[in-house]
Every structure is written in structure tokens, then in C-alpha cells.
Amino acid sequence: MLRLVSAASKPSSAGRLSRVVCSNCSATIGRRTLASTSARSADITLTVDGKEVTVPQGSALIQACEAAGATIPRFCYHDRLAIAGNCRMCLVEVERSPKPVASCAMPAMPGSKVFTNTPLVHEAREGVMEFLLANHPLDCPICDQGGECDLQDQSMRYGSDRSRFHEVYGKRAVENKDLGPLVKTSMNRCIQCTRCVRFANEVAGVEDLGTTGRGNDLQIGMYVEKMMDSELSGNVVDLCPVGALTSKPYAFHARPWELKNTESVDVLDALGSNIRIDSRGVQVMRIQPRTNDAVNEEWISDKARYAYDGLKFQRLTTPLVKDGDRFVPATWEAALQAVADGLKRSGATGDEIQAVAGQLADTEALVALKDLVNRLGSDNTALDGGRGAAPPVAGVDVRANFLLNATIPGVERADAILLVGTNPRHEAAVLNSRIRKSWLHTGLEVGLIGARADTAYGYEYLGDGARALADFVAGKGTFAKTFQAAKRPLIIIGSAVAEQEDGPAVYNALAKFVEKNKERMLTPEWNGFAVLQRAASHAAAYEIGFVPSKHAAATRPKFVYLLNADEVDPAAISPDAFVVYQGHHGDLGAQLADVCLPAAAYTEKGMTWVNTEGRVQLGRAAVPPPGAAREDWKIIRALSEVLGVTLPYDDVLAVRDRMWELSPTLVRYDVTEPTSVGVARAGLGVLAEATKSTKVSGAPLARPIANFYQTDPISRASVTMAQCTRAFVRGEDYDDAARATEAAFG
């Protein structure tokens, strides 16, 4: 039987196999490995357990075995990490080989005959398992990994029922390390697979984790007392095949078999990382990544993973109407009536009715709110934060002007990247790991204009603002020359650029630059103009045109409808305006409101999200909304009836039909639709024309995110994120009380 390795089981970056990453490549030093990409060459055919299988040359034997349908137990081998070959669990028998071979470290050879199910292999696995368990504590009943532990599962499947080890000294004891408020360590359980070390060094770019000592005394750690300061550190919890690294916030809260798994989409940045929400009853217990090679591979950021406890605090659970200086709980009828009365009382007409959408607004709600406001005769649909109340610099008529056109996996194909006014490490942590991967394994050169940042890869710093960009466009400097010579040059423009004083000038210069270099930057295969959004709602908002008209932007609103809008400037809202806040957290927006309408958070509604590359994904509800909270579009639909401008949809499918009318891409899920070259050029032409009369002030491009861990109402309400802020941003002791409670568990 001939089976081909499917694209999914192939490594996503060419030739990651058998390439050892040397680690002298820290961002500060800016050096990298010599390893070059291995050429993708012909496929080879070999026999595994009597089945013929064809794999690309350079594949590891373990991949060939997988392709043939044979299950190979493993601990240290991981698809996305360098090969270590130190757990020895993946031993298989190869014909004419005197000993069993470790299939992860052995390249698949043409014509070789491999056996994965022979007495020799069984005995070898049993022996390896015996060694692994010799020093592994028998504490599964109190171990958080219990039930989802590779060691537990594999010892049941491949291990012996008894041990021959009776060491008088007992088992090895290793002290626990303090990796910070996210990762809990129990180093006695460590089997030294070094997955965490490889992840930290290769993917996360935190080169402080390593192995100290040797032999039986080998241990994982940082040697000095230090915490694991990375936006991706939570992923080592998933990687750890045993219970040595577990999640600190989740510790002792639930067992995996009690949890309901819901596959959904993360909304705390604009990448739309695929997540699995594990819930018990009405509570989200934890969030884990879901593999999607086109978006987040297998990683999610710490904010996506750990901010879920913010869903329990500061929630709006019942409609609130302001009475004097305090909020009074109300029924939905009363609250909606209060909004209608408020609108009448404010006397707002036309563009004086403003709708402001925040970072966490879902697409259905945006569409419903825009329809409602338009029916009330207003064009004043704005976004919060920065210059959201003004028409966007790049315009919204052409998608290519506000999307990451190169797509997230496409970023890896770029051979020169210019980052303008962005620090992807904070704005899109998982995307940053892709840039690092490409930087490590290919000849990628990175340049940065804007505030200096620790990006986890080396870059050439060109300057802090529009002047530096002008020099770059003029071809001054070595990076500009590299960029000119690049085959797939990519410019990543941070979403914050549009919010800055020099934003229009920067856009103007870049649009002209792309037009000038269109034979390399705008081809059917490659669009080198990419905008990196940082808010989950913004791509969708631009897609449906949730932006104010020029006239509307100049109007002073008398009635403001805040949809999840917590980044608004309180001073911009006139004191006599009537303010409605619809959202799930009592954050800034709710404080400004006259009426608060409680809505569902992203884990509580199955809504559409558009990520920064324009990929439309469906989230799913894992738990019901708390109290009287409702899904956003339903609230707006109900309100429209009270206001006498009933919206024409009664169920979510009807809303999605309406979305299809606005933009057909909004119902084409999980794909990115490239913009054609002609349209993209036209879009850039419009952009250049609209911004041609701007002057350069020379002001530096500021970074939009000062604290990665607290960027939205959910993460601001999260205790874990507050601890991270203390530990990693401010460098304080993060929580002694938590340590004390943990000590009680041992």
C-alpha cells in the first residue's frame, strides 16, 4: 500500500528536520546560526511494517512510521522543535541494524525495512520506560497532568507492570524552580526530554532556559534565580509530556475528564489564534491552543491562555440604569426603554448619534449596530482608541489597505521585513515567533522604524519616525539596499501608525514606495504591504465600513452608544451626552455610561471574528453568559424594536445573511482571500492621493502597547495578568499569598 505524507504532517517550514539550532543568537547580540535551509528534494520510499510509504527526503524515520499508520511512542520528539533524541522512547527495529534505533533522530533511508511491532521493539520500549520511571515519583493522584499525561498513558501501553529498581537512596529529588506566575514547576517529575528548553531557545527566543548538571543530576532550569519572561511561556505547559511544568492558575482546579472542550477563536489580539476552551459547568477552567498551521501553529500567547480568569471578575450581569450618581439594577425592558428615553431626551439627530465599537466587538454586533445607527439617520460609527473617531487614514474601500496581505504563514516566506511602528512581540506574539523562526532558519533581514523593542530576533534599527522612513525610501543605509535586493520584501505596518501624528505621512511614503517597487512587492504571488492590526474587531469593522464619514467625524455627538468600547477618551464625550455602554466588563466604558447593557464575552457567544489577515473564523460558545447578559446582536436587535426602527433579522443566520450582503468574505470561513494586484494598486493609489498633502513633523512613532499583559477589559480584570504585570513588567514580587497557598499543597 502506498501512502503519501499529507501536507499536514509535513513540517510547515521547509527542512526543519535534522537541523540543530545553535543558540548563540540572542536579540541583543544579533547573531544567528549558520544552518541553512536544506533543499527540498525527491521523495523516498521505504517499508514500515510491510507497508510501503513515500516521504520527502530528509524526513525523520518517526515521520515515515507515522505516515504508514504506525504509532510510535515519544517524549522528546516534537514536530515543531529541533530533534534531541534523548528520551529513547521511539526505538524501532531497522533491518540490518544491530540495535534498535531512535526513530526521531534517524533519517528515513530509501529502501530500508522498518519494524515497529516486534518483540525486540517491545522489550526496548519496556526497558526505556523502566529507566524513565526509575526516578519518576508515583504521585499521579496529586499531579495536575493526571489524565492527560504522556508518561502515564505510555507507561500503561508500553511499560512493564513492575519495576526492578529498588534504590536504597530512594528517587532523585530536584528542587522546584520559580518560573513566574504562569508556569508551576514540580521538577521531581521531570524526565529531561528538554522540550521546554528547545521551545524557549528556538521558538520563544528566551535563551535563559537550559540544562544544568549531568547524568542523573541533570536538571532543567535557569541556573540563576530568574523567571521565564516570555509572552509564549505558557506553551511549555502543553509541551511538557509529564507533570513537571503545569499551569499555575489552573493548579488543582479540575481534572481533564471533567472538562467540556469547545473549539473557538481567541480575541485578545488580532491574530485569531485557534483555541480550545475547557469549561466545567458555567466556568471557563482553562484555555489551550488548537493546532492551525495557517494561523497559530500550535502556540498561543500567555494573554490568550491565562486571561480567562478575568471573565469571572468585574462582570456586568444585569442591566443598570444610572440614577443620580449610582447605578440601579433594572429589567431589560426598563433598561431598553431608558435608552429610548435617553435618545429622545438628548435630542440627538443624524450624525449626533454616535456608535463607538471597541476591541472585543464581534462582527455580528458590529453589523447590527451599524444598521441600527444608519436607520436612525447617522453615519457616525467610530472605533475607540487612538484616532478611531476620525475616518481611517488608509481608507476602508480596499481590503488590502488594512489587512496583513502577506498572510500569517506568508510572513515566513519574506526575505526582508521592515517593521514600521510596531513591536510584533506585544501586538501579535505568535506571529513574532514565526518571524523568529524565519530569522533563525533563513537569511531573513529585519529592519525596524519606531520605538526600539526587544523582538527576540536581531534587527537593524533605522530610526524612530517618518524621517527614518524617508531615508529608507531614498535607499540610504545598508538595510534599504538589502530590501531593494530582496525577492519577497515585506513591510509590516503597525496598527498604531495610523493613530500617530505622522501616520498619514508614513502611509503616503509607504504607498508610493510599494507602487515604485511593484514588480517585487505587488505580484499575483506576493503582496508586500501588510498592516498588522492589534484589536480583534478592527479588521471586521473596516470590512463592513464601521467608520465615520467626514461630516460625522466633525459632529459633536449627543448620544453615544459604546459597544465594548473601553479605550475611549472620557474627555471626548461631552458631559451632557447620553451614553449607553454595552459590554461584558465594568471597565472604563461602563463608568461613563448612563445605561449599561450586559453582554456576553467571547467565550459565551458563537460569533464571527476577522483576523488581521482577513481570515474569517467562527468562535463557539463554551459557557452561558452570566446573569441577564445576552449576545450582543440580540441586544441591539431588541433595542431597535424599542426605538421603532426594527432590524430585519430574528436569528443569527439572518444576521449572517446581512453580513454576506455587506461583504461575501464574512461568511467564507477559515480562508484568506487575496486581493488582486490591480485592486491593491488602486487602493494604494487612493491612499497616496488622500495623504499627499500631509507634512512630516518628525515625531517618533510611539509603541501602542506598554504592558502586554493588560490591553483589554478581560485582561485588566484578570488576577493572573495582574501578577504577570507585577512580575514581568514592573519586576516586583508577584504574589506571596499564592505561594503560601501552594505550599499547603506541597
Add this chain to the structure above:
Amino acid sequence: MLAARAARRAAFAAARTAVCPRPLSTSACRRSDALFVHRDTEYNNPKIPFEFTPENRKKAQTILSHYPPQYKKAAIIPLLHLGQEQLGWTSISVMNYVAKLVEVTPMRVYEVATFYTMFNREPVGKNFVQVCTTTPCMLRGSNEILDTVCTHLGVKPGQTTPDGKFTVVEVECQGACSNAPMMVVHDDFYEDLTPETTRRLLDAFAKGERPKSGPQSGRHTSENSAGLTALTSKPYGPGEHCQPDFQ
């Protein structure tokens, strides 16, 4: 410096006994002989500056010149040795300094330094006495030698004498099995030891002398101590048994 350590250790021991452990575990826990994590102490912390002396800096440049610039990290081991030679032991500052020299993150140097037992990550006495206790030496009485060293100096293996003159450690085979038992002091081999010669050597070191290295039994290298049994005749010289023409 050493006194400070002793006091710290005593305080630590007192603290340990004060917290009464719950009598649940019955098997003794297996401890390693060295600590594989770093704890800041007043004699060993990253704030203590370390730099090579001008001569050592020259040596370091020579060492670095042996490797291509992108493989500078190959020089970690020789540079650590150089640092240990200069300071007497490998402090965290030495490791950080080496990391800076070879342009890697410090962890890569820590990994190397903790892997090799010959990097002393704690201060050692003036005379670092390494007694071999591997099988050939053990068969020839190295246990007795170790006992002699320990009782003579009044310390246990791994400890330093209170006056800071001696540190005693057990080591694995040093490759002088034909002259077992042996010990190493100051990178010199002292072989064919007996309790008497060991004591004499230690006394000499205590006085600051450097006794003659090599076999202490009087024999030359590893020759038969009972006299030669073969090859006893005078070796013939060049051309001795050749045709007269060639003589």
C-alpha cells in the same frame, strides 16, 4: 569568605531542624554532591566584578583565535579553565565574563560549567587534594589513603579545612592506574601512595612547599618496583649488529 560560608551552612542546618518534617516519608532522599543551581551569596554573586588579567587576556585572545568567529563558543571550556586558574575557582562572575567574551547567553556557559565536575563552582582551599577512588586505586588501597587524608586534615571529602589550606575531594580515574593509589594536588600527580607518604606530602603542602611529584615509592615512573625482570641488558646502540660496512 570560607568562614562566612560555614556560618551560613550552620544557620541553614539550624533552620532545617527547626522546621520539623512530617514523618511521612521513609526513604532517604537522594541528594547530589553538588548544587546545580546558583544561589547568590556574598562571596559568589553576579555583582562581584571579574576580568582577566592583561596576560590572561592575551591568552584568551590566542584561545579565541583558534576557532572561526562564528564558532566562538567552542572556546568556552578553555576560557573557563583560564578563569578558574586565575581566580582559583569558577564563580558566577567568571561564567558571565566568559559568556560575554564568546557572545552567548550566560545560560550556555552555565550549562558547560555545571556539566564538568572539574570546574569548581564553590571556592576551594589553597591546596586542592583530589584522591582517586576508582577501581584500580581502590584495589591498591585508595580507601586507606582517603581516610588518611581526611583524618590528617580533619575534614570529610568535599570539605575545606577551616584554615582554608586544603580541600579534599574524591575523584574518578585520573589515568595513573599503574601507579595506584594516587592523588592530584595543584595539577601534579602524587603516585604510589602509602599512608606515611601521604601524611608527609600533606605536611609539606601545609608548610607551603611543593614536594616532588610522581611516584612516592622511589621507583622510576611505572617500572617494576622489584627491579627489572626483562630488558635488563644494555640496549644496543645504532649500527651495533650491522654489517661492518654499515658500522
